[in-house]
Amino acid sequence: MTVELAEQPANLELPPRQPLAGRTCLVTGASRGIGCGVARELGRYGATVVVNYRSSKEAANEVADTITTADTEGTAHPVQADVTDRDEIETMREVVHNAFGPIDVLVNNAGITCDRTFANMTADDWHRVIDVSLHGTFNCTQAFYDDLKTADDGRIINISSVIGKQGNIGQANYAAAKSGLFGFTRSLALELAGSGTTANCIAPGFTRTEMVEAIPEEVQDQLCDEIPLERFADVDEIAGIVRYLASEQSNYITGEVIDVNGGLDL
Ligand code: NAD
Numbered sequence: 476m477t478v479e480l481a482e483q484p485a486n487l488e489l490p491p492r493q494p495l496a497g498r499t500c501l502v503t504g505a506s507r508g509i510g511c512g513v514a515r516e517l518g519r520y521g522a523t524v525v526v527n528y529r530s531s532k533e534a535a536n537e538v539a540d541t542i543t544t545a546d547t548e549g550t551a552h553p554v555q556a557d558v559t560d561r562d563e564i565e566t567m568r569e570v571v572h573n574a575f576g577p578i579d580v581l582v583n584n585a586g587i588t589c590d591r592t593f594a595n596m597t598a599d600d601w602h603r604v605i606d607v608s609l610h611g612t613f614n615c616t617q618a619f620y621d622d623l624k625t626a627d628d629g630r631i632i633n634i635s636s637v638i639g640k641q642g643n644i645g646q647a648n649y650a651a652a653k654s655g656l657f658g659f660t661r662s663l664a665l666e667l668a669g670s671g672t673t674a675n676c677i678a679p680g681f682t683r684t685e686m687v688e689a690i691p692e693e694v695q696d697q698l699c700d701e702i703p704l705e706r707f708a709d710v711d712e713i714a715g716i717v718r719y720l721a722s723e724q725s726n727y728i729t730g731e732v733i734d735v736n737g738g739l740d741l
Contacts, residue, residue: 493521493548494722499578501525501571503558503615504585506534508684509634512710513582513717518542518549520718525571525578526553529585558585558611561618568618577622580630580721583612586652588686590645601648608652612659629672632720633660634713637680637736653678657732664730673729677716680736682708703738 500517504510506528515538518524524542528535535553542551552574556567571578586608589600612633616623623629638646639653656676663674681687681698687707690698699706713735719725720733734740 496521500580502582506531510584512714516714521548524551579626584634604648631674635676676732
């Protein structure tokens with residue numbers, strides 16, 4: 476077989492200063508932590524960002540204000556919805572569509588932990604975690620599926636976790652939810668492939684947010700000792716990967732799990 480090589484253009488033009496200008500990106504659970512960092516990063520690169528929050532209205536307003544008043548083309552708008560509540564998501568969809576039209580990028584970031592060894596885990600512990608991380612991702616993706624499928628370079632970016640790959644003592648619920656996202660993402664990547672829309676997961680390792688600050692300090696130290704890079708990630712180190720996946724530079728990546736874990740898997 477002879478492979479025809481396409482003529483390679485000399486790509487010497489300067490990249491656009493705001494590569495995400497004109498893109499509408501919805502980030503769930505964006506009032507703090509990784510979601511807040513992602514919202515800011517997308518705004519910094521020119522996107523219109525929907526800052527979804529469940530109950531922290533003031534914090535979400537602050538995130539949106541910071542993005543809008545920064546010296547970029549990015550703007551942001553807080554929109555309330557609990558990702559486990561399909562009625563609230565439907566209302567969020569209407570609000571977003573009325574204000575901005577269809578979205579181009581969905582970042583399913585909202586997640587919780589409710590840690591307990593399996594012997595002590597209640598059905599409620601199990602359901603709460605699965606409801607937010609897995610059902611919440613299903614709910615939001617379904618609500619915005621038509622937008623994402625018809626968008627130019629549509630994107631679904633699911634925030635999973637290294638725990639979804641490795642498991643962890645006391646986190647059977649969280650590990651199940653986060654590894655469930657891998658299969659979900661791969662299936663959507665295949666179903667959407669013909670449309671040019673991609674679906675990918677990011678699997679962060681331990682990242683400095685309130686979720687990790689809730690871990691007792693001595694346990695944090697033990698965790699750090701196990702990380703080849705000897706530190707937790709900064710939020711910006713996760714947000715930068717989301718921004719890359721949201722951009723057209725990632726057009727040929729789909730169905731992947733991108734590890735950002737300081738070498739925990741090595
Ligand atoms: P966080 O607790 O600081 O933030 C989670 C956000 O999700 C909060 O804003 C919270 O209000 C929101 N949220 C929770 N339930 C919600 C719901 N029902 N509807 C809407 N929003 C809801 O946690 P984080 O560390 O920023 O984690 C963000 C994501 O990254 C989570 O999915 C988490 O599992 C994942 N993650 C975090 C780490 C880490 O070390 N911090 C590592 C791997 C993966």
